[in-house]
Amino acid sequence: MQKDGDRSKVFARRVVLLGGGKALLVSLLGARMYYLQVMEADTYRTLADENRINMRLIPPPRGHIVDRFGVPLAVNRQNFRALVIAERTRDLEQTLRAFRSLTPLTDYDYQRVLKESSRRRSFVPITVRENLTWEQMAVIQVHAPDLPGVIIDEGLTRDYPYADLASHILGYVAAVAEEDITGDDPLLELPDFRIGKAGIEKVYDLPLRGKSGASQVEVNAVGRIIRELRREEGEPGHEVQLTIDIRLQDFASRRLGEQSAACVVMDVHTGELLAMASMPAYDPNAFARGLTNQEWKTLASDPRAPLRNKALAGQYAPGSTFKMVVALAALESGIMNAEQTVFCPGHLRLGNHLFHCWKRGGHGHMNMTSAIEQSCDVYFYEVARRIGIERIADMAHRLGLGSPLDIELPGEASGLIPSKAWKTATLGQPWVQGETLVASIGQGYVLATPMQLAVMTARIANDGLAVRPTLCRQAVVDGGLVPQSPPSFDSIGVSRQSMAVVKNAMWRVVNGNRGTARRSAIDVDGQTMAGKTGTSQVRRITMQERQSGVRSNEDLPWEFRDHALFVCFAPAEAPRYAVSVIVEHAGGGSRHAAPIAHDVMLETLRLDPSRNRVPGQTAAIPRDAPPDAPRTQNGGAEMAAGPATGTNDGSPPAGGPLQ
Structure with a gap:
C-alpha cells in the first residue's frame, strides 16, 4: 500500500509538471499570437496589402514642340502594338505563323518572341510588333479568332511630322541608357520609356517629360492582374515653342x-x-523607333555628315x-x-x-x-x-x-x-x-x-x-x-x-x-x-x-x-x-x-x-x-539653280604665302 501511495504522488507530481509545461507553452503561444495579431497588426496588414496590391507607373504624354506660329514639329501619335499571351494559345509557333501571313513579321522578331516566351511567365504579354498602321491593326482585329492569344495594345510614340527638315534642331528621343539614370525619377526605370537624346528634346527634356501617374491593381500570388482598384493620371509635359518658322x-x-x-x-x-x-x-x-545596325552605319559613314x-x-x-x-x-x-x-x-x-x-x-x-x-x-x-x-x-x-x-x-x-x-x-x-x-x-x-x-x-x-x-x-x-x-x-x-x-x-x-x-x-x-x-x-x-x-x-x-x-x-x-x-x-x-x-x-x-x-x-x-x-x-x-551668276566671285583661290 505504501508503494502505491508513493507511485500516486509521483504520478500526480508529473501530471502537475506536464500540465504546467503545457500551460506555459499555451501562454507563450497566446502571447505571441496577441503580439502578432494585436501589437503588429498594422505592420502585417500593410505587408499583406503589398502582396495583393501593386502600384504601377503611368507614363505621361510627352509635351509637344511647336514653331513660332504653333505648327506642331514634335508630337505624340497612336502606337498600335500587337501582343501575345502564351497561355492563351494552343500553339505559339502556329499563332506566329498565322500572324505573319496577315502582317509582315521579320525572322528576328519571330525568334525573339519564342525566346521571350520561354523565359517569362505564360500570362505575361510579349510584344510581337510595334507601330502597326491602322489597316494592319484592323486586319488583326478582324482575324482575331484565328490568332488566339494575340491582343492589340494602344500607346503613344514620338512622331516628327516634318522628318528631316528640322532634325538637327529638334533632336530625337530614344530608350533610357544606364548612364541616363542619374536622378530619382521612377519613369526612367520603365522599359519602354523614351527621353531626349539630342537637340531641343535633350535640352528641354525635363519639362517635356511631364510627371507620371499611377495605377493601383490587385494581383494574385503569382503576379497576375485581377483588377484595377484606383487610377491617377499623370501631368502631361509642357509645350515648347520655338522661334523657327x-x-x-x-x-x-x-x-x-x-x-x-x-x-x-x-x-x-x-x-x-x-x-x-x-x-x-x-x-x-528612325531614332524614336530604334535604328538598325545598317541604318546607323549608313549615317555614320556618310562623308557629308548628316x-x-x-x-x-x-x-x-x-x-x-x-x-x-x-x-x-x-x-x-x-x-x-x-x-x-x-x-x-x-x-x-x-x-x-x-x-x-x-x-x-x-x-x-x-x-x-x-x-x-x-x-x-x-x-x-x-x-x-x-x-x-x-x-x-x-x-x-x-x-x-x-x-x-x-x-x-x-x-x-x-x-x-x-x-x-x-x-x-x-x-x-x-x-x-x-x-x-x-x-x-x-x-x-x-x-x-x-x-x-x-x-x-x-x-x-x-x-x-x-x-x-x-x-x-x-x-x-x-x-x-x-x-x-x-x-x-x-x-x-x-x-x-x-x-x-x-x-x-x-x-x-x-x-x-x-x-x-x-x-x-x-x-x-x-x-x-x-x-x-x-x-x-x-x-x-x-x-x-x-x-x-x-x-x-x-x-x-x-x-x-x-x-x-x-x-x-x-x-x-x-x-x-x-x-x-x-x-x-x-x-x-x-x-x-x-x-x-x-x-x-x-x-x-x-x-x-x-x-x-x-x-x-x-x-x-x-x-x-x-x-x-x-x-x-x-x-x-x-529652285535648284537660282539666278545666273558671274565668274568673279571675289574669293582668294590663291590666298596665303608661297614657299
Whole structure:
C-alpha cells in the first residue's frame, strides 16, 4: 500500500509538471499570437496589402514642340502594338505563323518572341510588333479568332511630322541608357520609356517629360492582374515653342538640297532664329523607333555628315566674309580711313614670300568700299599689316566670332580667332606677320560657324548691338517653363560712322557694277539686299601649280574643292533679317552660295508678316496655311539653280604665302 501511495504522488507530481509545461507553452503561444495579431497588426496588414496590391507607373504624354506660329514639329501619335499571351494559345509557333501571313513579321522578331516566351511567365504579354498602321491593326482585329492569344495594345510614340527638315534642331528621343539614370525619377526605370537624346528634346527634356501617374491593381500570388482598384493620371509635359518658322525652314532645307551645306536666318534686332538648316539631315523618327545596325552605319559613314549640325558645330575658314571685320578694325583704330587707297598689282611681297590676290592682274587702286565690293585681297593684306592681328582679333570677338554664343542647343562649336598669345600658349611658337596677312582674308587659323557669321552680319546690320541668337521662347526654371524676357542688348562699341561705311560697301557687293554678287541682287518694292561673298580654301596651292595654272574646283575631287560662303542682310534700307550660307566643297561663293541666300532672303521677306507678298517670286501663302502648301513660280525645291551668276566671285583661290 505504501508503494502505491508513493507511485500516486509521483504520478500526480508529473501530471502537475506536464500540465504546467503545457500551460506555459499555451501562454507563450497566446502571447505571441496577441503580439502578432494585436501589437503588429498594422505592420502585417500593410505587408499583406503589398502582396495583393501593386502600384504601377503611368507614363505621361510627352509635351509637344511647336514653331513660332504653333505648327506642331514634335508630337505624340497612336502606337498600335500587337501582343501575345502564351497561355492563351494552343500553339505559339502556329499563332506566329498565322500572324505573319496577315502582317509582315521579320525572322528576328519571330525568334525573339519564342525566346521571350520561354523565359517569362505564360500570362505575361510579349510584344510581337510595334507601330502597326491602322489597316494592319484592323486586319488583326478582324482575324482575331484565328490568332488566339494575340491582343492589340494602344500607346503613344514620338512622331516628327516634318522628318528631316528640322532634325538637327529638334533632336530625337530614344530608350533610357544606364548612364541616363542619374536622378530619382521612377519613369526612367520603365522599359519602354523614351527621353531626349539630342537637340531641343535633350535640352528641354525635363519639362517635356511631364510627371507620371499611377495605377493601383490587385494581383494574385503569382503576379497576375485581377483588377484595377484606383487610377491617377499623370501631368502631361509642357509645350515648347520655338522661334523657327517651319515654312522658312522647309524652304531653306529644300533649297540646300542634297548638298553638304548650312543656312541660318536671324532677326537682326531680337536674335530670334527663323531658320537653321543643315543638310543632309537624318530622320529622327528612325531614332524614336530604334535604328538598325545598317541604318546607323549608313549615317555614320556618310562623308557629308548628316548627323552633324553644320550650322552650329561646323567650323570653316570664313574666307572673304571676314573682310568686314578687318575693315571695321582699321576704321576704329584710326590708322586708316575709308578713302585711303592701296594699289593692288595682283600680289603683295613680304620678305621672300608673295601673297596673291584672287585676280591675277590685280585691281589697281582700291579704297575700302571698292576693296570690299570687288573683294580685293591685296588691300586687306596691307590693312592687316598696318593694324596688326590684335586689333583684328578684338573686333572679331566684338562681332561674335571666336567664342560660343550660348544658344539653347548642345554641341555648339566656339570657332577660333587667333592671336599672338593664343599661338604661344597653344603651339609654343611666336606669331609671324605673314599669318596676320593670311588671317585678314579669313584663312589660316581663323575658323567660324555659320551661326557666328549670321550673328556677325546681324551686328553690322543693326549698327553694333550685341544681339545673340535664341531658338526658344521659354526658359527652364525649376523644371518648368517660363516665357523668355524681352531681349536687351548692349553696344559692341563700334561707331555708326564705321558701320555705315561697311554696310554701304556690302550693298555695293550685291548692287554695284563690279560687285562680286551683283547677279544675286534683289529689288522688292525698292528694297534691296547687302551682302558679302567668300570662298575658303581647303588645300594649299603650290608655286608649281600656280605657274602651270591653278586647277579649277570642277577638276578636283569633292573633298579638295573650296567651300562657298555668303552673308547678307535685308532690307538694306532698314535691316530686319540676316542670312548666312555655306556650301561645303562647292567652289566660288558668288556662284554657289549667293544664289541660295538670294532665294532664302526673298522667301524670308515674303513670309514677313508686315508684307503681303514679294512680287514675281513665290505665290502668296496665307499665314495660317500649312507649311507644305504648294508654291509656284520658282518656289520650293524646284529652285535648284537660282539666278545666273558671274565668274568673279571675289574669293582668294590663291590666298596665303608661297614657299
